[in-house]
Amino acid sequence: MISQEFKKKIIETLHLLGISSTSIRLEPLNGGCINHAARLTAGNHTFFIKWNESPPPEMFQKEARGLALIKQTNTIRVPEVLAYFDGVDRKPSPPAFILMEYIPSGKPLSSHTFKNLGEQLAQMHLHSLAPGGKFGLEEDNYLGTTLQKNQWHEDWATFFIEQRIQPQMELALRNGKLPPFRRSLLEKLIIRIPELLGNQTHQPVLLHGDLWIGNVLNDPGNHAVVIDPAVYYGDREAEIAYTQLFGGFQPEFYLSYQQVFPLEAGFEIRKDLYNLYHLLNHLNLFGEPYGLQVDSIARYLIG
Known part of the structure; x- marks a missing residue:
């Protein structure tokens, strides 16, 4: 009512x-x-x-x-x-x-939809370089209801530390979800981030920013529609990583993406780092069950 x-x-x-x-x-x-x-x-x-x-x-x-x-x-x-x-x-x-x-969306997502989405996302990543060649956006926005900081940076690792991981840590500290052991783990990981991200080429391209299965629809023609973005210009690997965090994307999505715009070697290691941002956000929004995943990934990446 x-x-x-x-x-x-x-x-x-x-x-x-x-x-x-x-x-x-x-x-x-x-x-x-x-x-x-x-x-x-x-x-x-x-x-x-x-x-x-x-x-x-x-x-x-x-x-x-x-x-x-x-x-x-x-x-x-x-x-x-x-x-x-x-x-x-x-x-x-x-x-x-x-x-x-209003887009009618009664059909389940099909292999055709995922193939279509993979091809089109790759095209978006290929042809949407940031103005000025920097990472970020002209304004902050939201990931869910969490403020997402987007201050422009020339260096991707610096952007990821200062605009992604550290703000989530500060929020977790205010929320009482960053006990000393977790804070120590994440601080050690931050020191390693430039090394973890230093052996590849980073290009700032437009990212949907919140691309999980719940934000993909079918239109009546069985083509993909995306909703609820948290856009910014970032490294495309952060986008692909998040599609794998909670599952649901069919293999056709990854096959068609790779055919258009292949990922660089080492993605399987870097994806855990990128997904740490979303896990920290879920920790802040939904609570401690996500803390176990945060701790596990931090320990793994510290080595």
Whole structure:
């Protein structure tokens, strides 16, 4: 059930898009644990809407910008963003929301979808070099609800330490999830990161940034659609590594990616380092069960 104020704001937004319907219907959809999601029907028009009563600042604006950056590559399909509203500093206020194209996605992901996604992701990585050749983004954004720092750096290892691992460590310390032994492990690992990442060529290319199986859909033509990005310009190995962390991507994805843009030797070792960022984020968001994986990877990489 939505408030009258929220309903009024949706209708007002639709009017700005040229849709004059005063009657709307929301059908709840399964989604993540962060936002509410629904199929929105207004007359003969159907949309996807996602909302949050207490989001981090500018969360949906940053999501819209991330989707726009991916769309500009003309590779992987993303839903078209039609409008967003990040709330106002007054109470009561309608929830923040983002309104998008509705893409029916009833079919399970198939081997064809994964092949398609692998080819298109490789093309995106091949042809989306960062402006200025640096790692980062012109603004910070979010990984889930965690602030993701993106200050520009010329060196990839420095970026990964200062914008990825250290901010997560600082957050874990504030959250009481960085006991002395874990802090010591991670500090020792940080010293090794330049060595672990020093024997390959790093190019800053556009990354989706949160590419796991839950952020991939099928469109009616059985082609891949990606959602919920946390974009930045980084080394492509960080993207491929995360697709392996929680499983779900079929072999066709990796085969087709490799055919277009082969990975360099040593990826199987480096992927654990890249996934440490996401495990630390999950530790901060969901708690100690992820701490065991953080500790295990840190010990392994320290050697």
